[in-house]
Structures are given as C-alpha cells and as structure tokens.
Amino acid sequence: MxxxxxxxxxxxxxxxxxxxxxxxxxxxxxxxxxxxxxxxxxxxxxxxxxxxxxxxxxxxxxxxxxxxxxxxxxxxxxxxxxxxxxxxxxxxxxxxxxxxxxxxxxxxxxxxxxxxxxxxxxxxxxxxxxNENHYPGNTDAIMSVMSRNNFLEALFQGQLKVDKAIERAKELGVDLVGKKYTVLLVSAKPEKEISDYHRYYDRLASVLTDDVSCIFSTMSTKYIKLLLFDANRDALLEKSYQLAHFILHELDRDGQSELGVAIGPIVNRISEIKQCFDSTNLMMKSYGVLRPDNILSCEDDLRDGELSPTNPFNKDFIVKLNESSKEDIPQLIELLSYFPEDAHPSEARNRVYRYFVLLELLSIVRKKELQVEGFDFQFLNEPESISAISNNVTQYQALLNNLLEIILNTKIDPSMARYRSVITQALKVIDENYSSPDISLNYVAEEIALSPSHFSTIFSQAMNMTFIEYITNKRITLAKKLLRETNEKLGNIAFEIGYSDPNYFSFLFKRKENMSPTEYRKQCASK
Missing domain, CATH: 3.40.50.2300 (Response regulator)
Known part of the structure; x- marks a missing residue:
C-alpha cells in the first residue's frame, strides 16, 4: 500500500x-x-x-x-x-x-x-x-560489476595496501583520498538465484550508479555491501542514514520482514576500512539475536558516555552496579561473560553480548573520566581491539575485572541510571514545545545536535513509534483532557494543542479514538 x-x-x-x-x-x-x-x-x-x-x-x-x-x-x-x-x-x-x-x-x-x-x-x-533492468547485460559491464565486488572484498579483508587501494579505486572512477569512510551491510537474505542478485542490483543502481561517493556490491549470499566516503564527517553520517532508509524502502517491496542494515563506525584512514568492516560485521551478527531494530549503527553504540537507544544491551548496568560492591566482582564477571536467559547460546551470540558489555563499561569509565595508575585504555579506542578481546574469554574476563574494580571504586551518580541523553534531551524539547504548530522533527534534531535522518532513526527505534506518532499522542491526550474539563470550542482546542486546522484535528482524533471529539465530550459528560 x-x-x-x-x-x-x-x-x-x-x-x-x-x-x-x-x-x-x-x-x-x-x-x-x-x-x-x-x-x-x-x-x-x-x-x-x-x-x-x-x-x-x-x-x-x-x-x-x-x-x-x-x-x-x-x-x-x-x-x-x-x-x-x-x-x-x-x-x-x-x-x-x-x-x-x-x-x-x-x-x-x-x-x-x-x-x-x-x-x-x-x-x-x-x-x-x-521492468527493473539496470543489471548490465554486456560482458564489459558485467566485468565492471565484478571488479567492484572484488575490490570491496579485498579492501574489507585487508588485502590491499593503501597505495594499491587508491589505484584500484581510480580505475573504478572514484577517489578515496582525503575522505572519511564507513561501511554499510544489508542482510537481504537472497535465495541464491541469479535473479535475486539482479533485482537487488536494480534497486540500488537506480540511485547509486552515478554516485562517485559510494561503491556497492550485491554479489554475495550473505550481505549486500556498500562503502561510503565523504570529506565531511557529518555529511557522511547523514548520507548513511538516508541510504539505509532508502535500502529498507526499496528491498522491502519484496515483503522481507527480516531486513536489517548495519552502519559501521566512521574512520579517517583507508587503512582503517578493514576495522570498520569487522565492527559492522560483528554488529550485523547481533541483528535478530540481541536486537530487533532495522537500522543498527556503530556510531550510536560508540557515543561517548551513554548507552545509545540503538544499543541492544538493555540490561541497566548502572542500577546493577550501584547495588554491587567489590566482593560481587566474581559473580558479575560470570554474569557478564555469557548471554543470559538462554540455556544453550551460540558462541557467536556470546561474543556479540560481550562486545556490548565492554562498550557500556568503557562508556561509563570515559564519561566519569576514571583512571587507574598503570592501566592505559588507549588500546581500546579501536572497535577492532574490543572485538578481539570479546572473542577471547580469558582476556575478556581479565579486562572486565579491571573495569569493574575501577568503576566500583568510584561512586556512580544515581542519575546516570536514567541516562539516555539523546532521547532524554529530545523528550524534554518535545514536552516543552509539542503544543506549538511549528514543532517539527528538524527542529528537535537541531536542538539536540543530530541530523534529521539520524534522529528519526534512533527516536523511532527507541520509542517504538515515529516522531509524528509521539507528537500526535501527546496532543490527543491533551485534547481529551480539555474536552473533559473545559467547555472550549473544538476550534480553540485544536489551536491550543498545535493544530491550525480544526478539521484535521477532528480527523486525527477520530482515527485514534474511533469517535469524534464531540462524541468523546458527550460520552465523558454522561458518566
């Protein structure tokens, strides 16, 4: 529809x-x-x-x-x-x-x-x-598609030196020098028929064929792979979210309920693209296992000092840690080493679980600027290092012990137990302005210093409803209160809750409440 x-x-x-x-x-x-x-x-x-x-x-x-x-x-x-x-x-x-x-x-x-x-x-x-027919039919064009796929495979596996990567990219008509880079992976789950690859290619080629800031490949039984690059970090992040939404929209035409897009961390060097791919790949493995979201973002999960709304690890660390002491560390290590509530978790699930445990604990340490003599956290600035430790239970538990000792040795502000800064800030802005006809997603996004696409994604995934649905619910709730407790005319109530058109207000009210505002007022008066 x-x-x-x-x-x-x-x-x-x-x-x-x-x-x-x-x-x-x-x-x-x-x-x-x-x-x-x-x-x-x-x-x-x-x-x-x-x-x-x-x-x-x-x-x-x-x-x-x-x-x-x-x-x-x-x-x-x-x-x-x-x-x-x-x-x-x-x-x-x-x-x-x-x-x-x-x-x-x-x-x-x-x-x-x-x-x-x-x-x-x-x-x-x-x-x-x-009539999707962008997939090339002549030999030269097919070879070009294969060259792009082979280039991405080699780049993501770390098989190309920087100078060779730049040279091969130029042969493909793109310039990688002086850019920021990120990887997108799409779990499209093709049926391994050649027509599937053609169809996915068609959908992306309609937009990306002439885009010199993106290389993509659909020639995989596992993921659709994309490399995005731009000189401006914010522009790259915004494009990543816009492209993720476009991909979901286009591929969802096939009715694929299990579509997922993972956006990797933004890196500054060509030599770091392999690390970016590894982190994105690890994130994608959590799709459908630890998290239901359609769009996953390493940039969100690595936001310093907070557990992002798109982070799949819902256990509230701060509450648990505030109730613990150093004597509880062995029990905490055991608890945080393996995926909970699963009698037989796969090792892949355990690795992803440990990865996000480390992300959250490290964000607490950095937010509080905690330090300990003789312990250097610099080596954990790279997602690849966190991923490698997550794969080794012994190293993971040793690091976990150090982190827990540092954290439990410092009193944590209880207010951090509610710390979800992006959503908290957004809800505050909405609560103060939702009755204004001028409030918009762009306005709130600007107030909390996020791009509109980025904010729209994390808000809807954190709140399980779109921004517009949330605003509408707030306004209709206020309207019901005014209908019950005042004799204001419907037109005045519409203006007071943020709608310049009383007819549109009545339409939305009836769609949500299955009765008109007048019928609702009469129903309340009869009780």
Whole structure:
C-alpha cells in the first residue's frame, strides 16, 4: 500500500484531497499518511513518515512546492510527485516537468483528475517493479560489476595496501583520498538465484550508479555491501542514514520482514576500512539475536558516555552496579561473560553480548573520566581491539575485572541510571514545545545536535513509534483532557494543542479514538 502525503496551505483544499484519498484508498491501494500547511514543515514530517507519493501546492510560505519537490527527490529517490497550483503559468509547469513530477493539476481540482493523477503515479511504481533492468547485460559491464565486488572484498579483508587501494579505486572512477569512510551491510537474505542478485542490483543502481561517493556490491549470499566516503564527517553520517532508509524502502517491496542494515563506525584512514568492516560485521551478527531494530549503527553504540537507544544491551548496568560492591566482582564477571536467559547460546551470540558489555563499561569509565595508575585504555579506542578481546574469554574476563574494580571504586551518580541523553534531551524539547504548530522533527534534531535522518532513526527505534506518532499522542491526550474539563470550542482546542486546522484535528482524533471529539465530550459528560 502506497503512502500519500499532502502539502497545501489552504486547509479546505487539504481536507478535500485527504477525503478523496481516503475514499479511494482501497481502489488505488493508497494510504493517507499525513499533511502540512507549508513546505518546510512538510519536509520535516516527511523525514519521519517516508511517503511514496507527494501532493503539493506551489505557492506556499517558508518553502514553495518546487523547492519541496526538489528536496524530496534528493532525500526520497523513490517518491512520485503531483503538483497542484492555482496558476496556469508555463514557467511553473516547465520547472515541474524538469523535476520529473508525474502530473500538474490546476485548481479547483476535480475528483476525476486527482484520481487519474494518483493512478498514473501508482502505474509508474508498478511499471518500475516489472521492468527493473539496470543489471548490465554486456560482458564489459558485467566485468565492471565484478571488479567492484572484488575490490570491496579485498579492501574489507585487508588485502590491499593503501597505495594499491587508491589505484584500484581510480580505475573504478572514484577517489578515496582525503575522505572519511564507513561501511554499510544489508542482510537481504537472497535465495541464491541469479535473479535475486539482479533485482537487488536494480534497486540500488537506480540511485547509486552515478554516485562517485559510494561503491556497492550485491554479489554475495550473505550481505549486500556498500562503502561510503565523504570529506565531511557529518555529511557522511547523514548520507548513511538516508541510504539505509532508502535500502529498507526499496528491498522491502519484496515483503522481507527480516531486513536489517548495519552502519559501521566512521574512520579517517583507508587503512582503517578493514576495522570498520569487522565492527559492522560483528554488529550485523547481533541483528535478530540481541536486537530487533532495522537500522543498527556503530556510531550510536560508540557515543561517548551513554548507552545509545540503538544499543541492544538493555540490561541497566548502572542500577546493577550501584547495588554491587567489590566482593560481587566474581559473580558479575560470570554474569557478564555469557548471554543470559538462554540455556544453550551460540558462541557467536556470546561474543556479540560481550562486545556490548565492554562498550557500556568503557562508556561509563570515559564519561566519569576514571583512571587507574598503570592501566592505559588507549588500546581500546579501536572497535577492532574490543572485538578481539570479546572473542577471547580469558582476556575478556581479565579486562572486565579491571573495569569493574575501577568503576566500583568510584561512586556512580544515581542519575546516570536514567541516562539516555539523546532521547532524554529530545523528550524534554518535545514536552516543552509539542503544543506549538511549528514543532517539527528538524527542529528537535537541531536542538539536540543530530541530523534529521539520524534522529528519526534512533527516536523511532527507541520509542517504538515515529516522531509524528509521539507528537500526535501527546496532543490527543491533551485534547481529551480539555474536552473533559473545559467547555472550549473544538476550534480553540485544536489551536491550543498545535493544530491550525480544526478539521484535521477532528480527523486525527477520530482515527485514534474511533469517535469524534464531540462524541468523546458527550460520552465523558454522561458518566
């Protein structure tokens, strides 16, 4: 089912389009997923909702529809766009066509015209699914695909010296010099038929074929592999998350419920790419074992001084450690050496478990700036070192003993037991601003110094709901309180909880509560 998002500053037109979509949802296999009154707020909401079809006006405050369409195409390569406008101007239509929109509708919009435009977008999706043919058919092109695969294999296995890696990358048309690097692995679980490799290649090639900051390969029975690089660290991290979401969206068209993407740590040197791959590979092994998340990130798990929301190790170390003393260390070592609640855990599961135990303990030590004479933690700055120790039980337990002695020798602030800084900061910002019509995912992300894609990922995985769902729940809860305890008009309540359109508020309320706000108020009054 394709998700449709509406951006239009006139609420009566939004209401009309929304009703048309809902009315035709079964016939067209569509689902209305959200709306906004301007392009800037719309784009922020789309970062969270990831729609398939965008219906947008052109002339709007803050960000016009053409700029919104351009930005949306860059962030969501799959998206189909329908422009609506009250102006029959050739220049607008020309720009819209250059952006590759599916249709350009003039107001007032007729039901039949909107239905036809939506059908056109859906047909484009279906045709794309049926005619995926990016996979090269001639010998030279096939050899190029194989060369990229062989290059990644050699680079990830540490078989290439730096100068040779640079030389071979140039032969592939990319420049690795002076960049930051990260690895993405996708557990696509192909059926080992040649058609599977072609299909996965098709989906990625539609976006990445001409991208000189990425090399990818689908020629593996285990993972789809990608190497990303950029001179700017933040840009690389943002691209990693955007690409992870794109991959999930495109491959999930096959109905694969077990899709997972692992994003590796960002490294500064070509010689460190092997370490990056090893850490990413270890993280991917935890997918479906220790964690259910679709997107896993070494960058999140290595955030200094906190247990990231995407970290699979849910046991609260601080509470346990606050209840322990040095006499409890042997018992703690035994407890933290093997995966709990499993009578016969695999050694792979135990290794991943130990890896994340070390990450959490090291984050505590670094956060508190704890030190001990004669003990140097510098060798644990590399994920490869942590991984190697996790593989050796004797070395792991010796290090665990040292870490526990250091930690238990220092009083830990009890407030750290609740320490989840990213989500805690975000929830604080939301709680202070959720009734404002201007709050958005982009605003909150900026307040906590994360990119929108990064914040959207960790928020949804930590809270088990999207940012928009969380905001809506907060607003509807407040609305119910106002409906029960005041005689305010529905329009005033809508504005007070952050909705500029009372009709949209009523629509959301009924969708969530299965009754209108008026019916809810009457029900409460009768009790």
């Amino acid at each position: 394709y998700k449709v998002f509406i951006v239009e500053d006139e609420h009566l037109i939004r209401d009309s389009i929304r009703n048309e979509i809902i009315e035709n949802s079964e016939a067209l296999d569509l689902k209305f997923c959200g709306e906004a009154g301007d392009g800037e707020l719309g784009l922020s909401m789309m970062m969270d909702l990831k729609p398939d079809i965008l219906i947008t006006d052109i002339r709007m405050p803050f960000m016009d529809g053409l700029q919104l369409a351009k930005e949306a195409k860059e962030i969501f390569p799959w998206i189909r766009i329908i422009i609506i406008s009250g102006f029959d101007e050739f220049d607008y239509a020309k720009q819209a066509l250059q952006l590759g929109v599916d249709d350009y509708l003039l107001k007032p919009i007729k039901s039949a015209e909107l239905y036809t435009a939506l059908r056109k977008s859906i047909d484009a999706f279906n045709e794309q699914n049926q």
